[in-house]
Amino acid sequence: MKILIIAPFLPYPLDQGGKIRVFNIIKNLIARHSVTLAVTVDDRRAVELGPLQHMCSEVLLFERPAQLWPDRARFFTSTAPYNVIRYRCAEMRNALRQLHQNKRFDVVQIEFAMMWPYADLFPDTPVVLDAHNIEHDNVRQIGQSAKTLPWKILYEIERRRLQAVEEQAWRECQLCFAVSDQEREKIAASVGRGDKVITAPNGVDPERFKFRKRLKSGKRILFLGGMDYAPNLDAARYFLAEVLPLIRAEDSEVSVMLVGRELSRLGPLAELPGVQCHESVPEVLPWFYEADLLAVSLRQGAGTRIKVLEAMAAGLPVVSTTKGCEGISARNGQELLVADTPMALAKAMVEVIRSPDVAQTLAQKAHQMVINGYTWESATRKMEEAYRVLGNHD
Numbered sequence: 001m002k003i004l005i006i007a008p009f010l011p012y013p014l015d016q017g018g019k020i021r022v023f024n025i026i027k028n029l030i031a032r033h034s035v036t037l038a039v040t041v042d043d044r045r046a047v048e049l050g051p052l053q054h055m056c057s058e059v060l061l062f063e064r065p066a067q068l069w070p071d072r073a074r075f076f077t078s079t080a081p082y083n084v085i086r087y088r089c090a091e092m093r094n095a096l097r098q099l100h101q102n103k104r105f106d107v108v109q110i111e112f113a114m115m116w117p118y119a120d121l122f123p124d125t126p127v128v129l130d131a132h133n134i135e136h137d138n139v140r141q142i143g144q145s146a147k148t149l150p151w152k153i154l155y156e157i158e159r160r161r162l163q164a165v166e167e168q169a170w171r172e173c174q175l176c177f178a179v180s181d182q183e184r185e186k187i188a189a190s191v192g193r194g195d196k197v198i199t200a201p202n203g204v205d206p207e208r209f210k211f212r213k214r215l216k217s218g219k220r221i222l223f224l225g226g227m228d229y230a231p232n233l234d235a236a237r238y239f240l241a242e243v244l245p246l247i248r249a250e251d252s253e254v255s256v257m258l259v260g261r262e263l264s265r266l267g268p269l270a271e272l273p274g275v276q277c278h279e280s281v282p283e284v285l286p287w288f289y290e291a292d293l294l295a296v297s298l299r300q301g302a303g304t305r306i307k308v309l310e311a312m313a314a315g316l317p318v319v320s321t322t323k324g325c326e327g328i329s330a331r332n333g334q335e336l337l338v339a340d341t342p343m344a345l346a347k348a349m350v351e352v353i354r355s356p357d358v359a360q361t362l363a364q365k366a367h368q369m370v371i372n373g374y375t376w377e378s379a380t381r382k383m384e385e386a387y388r389v390l391g392n393h394d
Contacts (some may be wrong), residue, residue, distance in 0.1 A: 001033045001387060002103060006096070006118055008087045010039045010061070012050040013282070015261065016226055017306045021179075021202055022111050023052070023185035025130070028380035030055050036103065037098060040064040040087050060099070062092035062297050072187035081161035084134065085116040098120050107387050114162075116169035126390040128383075129173040132198070133303030134183055136163035141300040142230045150183040170197075175386050179304050180327030191384050201327075202304045203376040209313035211367045212289055217356040219254045221247075221349060222291035222316070224284060224307050231300035233265055235324075239297040239345075240269040245322050246346035248274060254353060256295075266364055288314040292359070297345060304328055309374050312336075312366035317359045319348045329373065335366035 017111050024388025029035050038060040041047050052059055060332050064087060075082045078236035100108075100122055104236040108127045110116055113135065119127045170176055170191045178184035189196040223239060225232035236258070240386055253272045263270055263277045270277050281287065284307075288294070294311040296318060304327035318336040319323070325336060332338040337348040352359045 001106040001391070002028060002036070003033050003387075004036045004038065004096075004100070004105040004108045004110065006108065006115050006158065007039045007222050009038070010041055010049070010052070010059075011037075012052050015280070017202070017303070020306050021130075021132065022374035024203070024205060025380055025383065026052070026055055027205075028377050029384070032287065032384070033361055036060070036099070036105070038062070038092065038099075040089055042066060045090070060095065062089050063093065064089040064092070066091065067394055074292075075158075076329075079161065081114070081158050081165055083158070083162060084117060084165055087114055088117070090325050093121065102302060106391050109341075109383075110169075110173075113169040116165060116172070119169070119172060123155065126174045126387075127172075128175040128177065128390070129169050130177045130383075131166075131170075131187065132179060133301075134166065134186060135302060136160075136166055138231070138300070138302040141302075145234065145300065162241070166193075174390055177383060177386075195303060198386055199220075200379040201374055202306045202309060203374040203379050204306075204309050204313040204370055205376055206313055206371055209288070209296060209310050210286065211313065211315045211363075212355075213315060214292065214359070214363075217253065217353070217359065218292040219353050220291045220352075221254060221256045221293050221295050222287055222311075223256055223295050224259045224287065225299075227265040228262045231298055231307070232260070234300055235296070235298045237269060238299060239295055239343075240266065240272060240275065242293075242342040243297060244272065246342055247349055250346070250350050254350075257287060257291060259284065280286040284310070285314065288316045290315055293349060295320045295345075295349060296320035298324040301326075306334075309370055312363075312369045313374075315363045315367055315389045317362045317365065319345065319352060322343070330366060330369060331374070334362075335369050336362060350370065 003335045007022050011019040014020050026035050034057045035054045036058045041061050042065045044061050044063050071085050074085045108125055112132050131289045137157045144150055146152045167190055170187050176197045178187055178197055179202050181199050184199045185198045188197045227233045257276050259278045259281055261280050263279050288311050294316050296323055321340050330336045337343040339348045
């Protein structure tokens with residue numbers, strides 16, 4: 001089959017969840033299909049295609065740099081959500097129309113509902129949506145925690161507009177892929193058709209994230225995330241300000257490795273005793289093997305956290321809030337520990353640090369759960385089965 005994938009960003013390097021999902025879907029599709037990738041980028045000259053240049057039959061880059069004030073002006077003078085305005089590109093529309101006329105794709109897959117305005121270019125071709133998350137729910141949560149009334153109002157406007165776009169995409173697409181059963185049920189309820197929405201969960205590459213048994217216990221907590229994403233910034237501030245002091249009161253030798261982007265946004269919190277900052281690392285896997293525990297203190301967000309699955313695959317025990325492990329079928333006390341207050345989070349993390357047996361049991365059970373149900377290969381197979389049904393391809 002000839003498949004066109006349209007995304008709001010180049011899925012490389014693998015430094016955030018959306019990129020990781022799109023990259024691995026492509027990686028698994030190309031074994032049996034021809035994949036063309038079309039994306040928007042800020043600056044073509046700064047792009048590094050990496051393995052994508054060999055994986056895809058063609059990679060099309062459309063320059064659409066962030067235009068903060070012009071895009072904000074368009075937000076106030078139109079009814080479109082900011083997240084849709086940000087990725088509008090006339091060059092991309094024109095090129096995709098011509099590309100489809102030349103190649104006649106069998107399936108078009110649109111990554112994220114904010115790219116759905118390009119779907120009308122393919123009236124005679126099955127167009128599917130890979131939802132990644134329910135973004136308007138994410139915006140709602142961020143808006144609820146906004147500090148000032150003007151920001152709360154702006155987030156509420158964005159939420160309403162995004163919800164309209166997402167619901168339109170869910171209705172118009174021929175199939176929608178959700179990352180969890182919970183989000184599948186919400187989308188299916190919105191469109192009134194359960195058969196139209198398929199769970200294709202986030203996953204891991206088990207060949208890359210190999211299980212490694214820890215030979216000795218340690219006291220190193222890993223916090224992983226880009227601070228340019230509001231839920232991660234909130235989670236990091238919460239952990240450093242409210243949870244870490246309780247942990248270090250129990251054991252002053254505990255240290256935290258902050259790994260991610262734009263860590264300077266944390267200000268003085270990044271300079272607390274025992275905190276080490278590692279900015280924009282080229283590869284996260286070594287940090288899973290270096291640490292003794294992954295802390296996931298998220299209080300906002302949507303979708304499922306790939307970093308949780310990757311840590312589990314690599315054998316790193318996880319302590320998470322309910323929000324942090326949302327959509328993953330892990331059980332508290334079996335594959336991870338779940339806690340939702342500073343005291344409970346601190347207690348759970350100290351338990352894992354102090355008890356190698358607890359840590360090892362959690363790690364082994366979590367690894368098996370991931371291998372059984374959360375690999376990119378199995379997720380992509382579900383997508384392929386859906387494509388064949390849509391197009392009657394053998």
